[in-house]
Amino acid sequence: MSTWHWAASPCDGTRLFYSDDDxxxxxxxxxxxxxxxxxxxxxxxxxxxxxxxxxxxxHYRGHGRSQPPRDLARVAITDLADDVAAVLDDARVSRAVLVGHSMGVQVSLETWHRHRDRVAGLVLVCGAPSHPLRTFRGVRTLEDLLPAIERLIVRAPRLVNGVNRALLPTKLALAIAGRVEINRALVQPDDFMPYLEGLARMDVRVFLAMLAAAGQHSSEPWLGEIDVPVLVVAGGRDGFTPPERSRQMAASIPNSSFLEVPDGSHTAPIERPLEIDRAVLDFLSGIQ
Structure with a gap:
């Protein structure tokens, strides 16, 4: 049975949506x-x-059914990690296995770092432990350009939001995504369109502020301290998080397991669900 709930963020009171399949x-x-x-x-x-x-x-602050952040400065990975802990408190969950995708890898790692007694295990999918903008598509161009993009967007955020709402949830955007990253031979349009639709509803100012904060975050100094079971999953064709970054992360975490999906892109969980789900279930079988 799935139920909907809202928790309050400890840093600024932002209302955080979460669903609970209990x-x-x-x-x-x-x-x-x-x-x-x-x-x-x-x-x-x-x-x-x-x-x-x-x-x-x-849903993170400013995403989906959660409220926009009351303070736009509170969008750091540490804030999101504390929000996860607040959801655990609200749901009366003492310990959980965190499964993170992309930036969710950073959030999951930081949640372990700040709330170690609340984390029973980690599944880290298609994400990097630090500075993801430096290796986006194998170069650091996005990190270099982001400040200029933010300065441009801040001049007309409503206009940009309107354009996004009009253009992102379209077949054209889906076709571009197929050219740029996702494996169109494996992705069903009905599986990917919800991403474009959700992104179109998001305030671009929140997106860029959070992206910049994620770009500055690093978990690397303490990866060797992680003492819970960890499974790292990489897409062999992931251009957003090159697989070698995931492989290096797994090598830095004691006793972690590593899976590479050779033809998987950054959206590997919807491209090769059987392979990834089987690996996650095998991993979870060892955690009570």
């Missing part, structure tokens, strides 16, 4: 942590596969 299972629940601009599209298959284990899925 089937009465007593094992550690799974918490799904999205990438930036996402509100759940990538978990379409995994969410069903992990049942009957309890599943919590929260």
């Amino acid at each position: 089937h009465g299972d007593v094992r550690s629940p799974v918490v799904l942590c999205d990438g930036i601009g996402c509100d759940g599209y990538v978990w379409r298959y995994l969410r069903r596969s992990v049942a009957p284990r309890r599943v919590l899925h929260t």
Whole structure:
């Protein structure tokens, strides 16, 4: 049974939406942590596969059904990690397995770092532990350009939001995504369009502020301290998070497991769901 709830952020009181699929299972629940601009599209298959284990899925501040941040400066990875802990408190969950995709990898790692007693395990999918903008498509161009993009957007945010709402949830945007990143031979349009639709609804100012904050974040200094089970999943054709970054992260975490999906892109969980879901279920079988 899935129910909807709202928790309050500890840093500024922003109302945070989360869904709770509670089937009465007593094992550690799974918490799904999205990438930036996402509100759940990538978990379409995994969410069903992990049942009957309890599943919590929260929308970050400024995403989906959650409120925009009351303070636009509070969009750092540390803020998002504390928001995850607030959701655990509200749901009365003592410990959970965090499953993060893309920026959700950083959020999951930071949640472990700041709230170690609340995390029973980590599944880190298509994400980097630090400075993701420096290796976006194998170069640091996005990191260099982001300040100029922010200065441009701040002049006419309503106009940009309007253009996004008109253009992003279209077949044209889907075709461009197929050219730029996703594996169109494996992705069903109905699986990816919810991402474009959700991104179109997001305030571009929140997106860019959060992207800049994620670009400055690093978990690398303490990866070697992680003492819970960890599974790292990489897409062999991931241009947003090159697979070698995931491989290096796995090598830095003691006793972690690593899976590379050779033809998977940054959206590997909806491209190769059977392979990834099987690996996640095998991983979860060792965690009560």
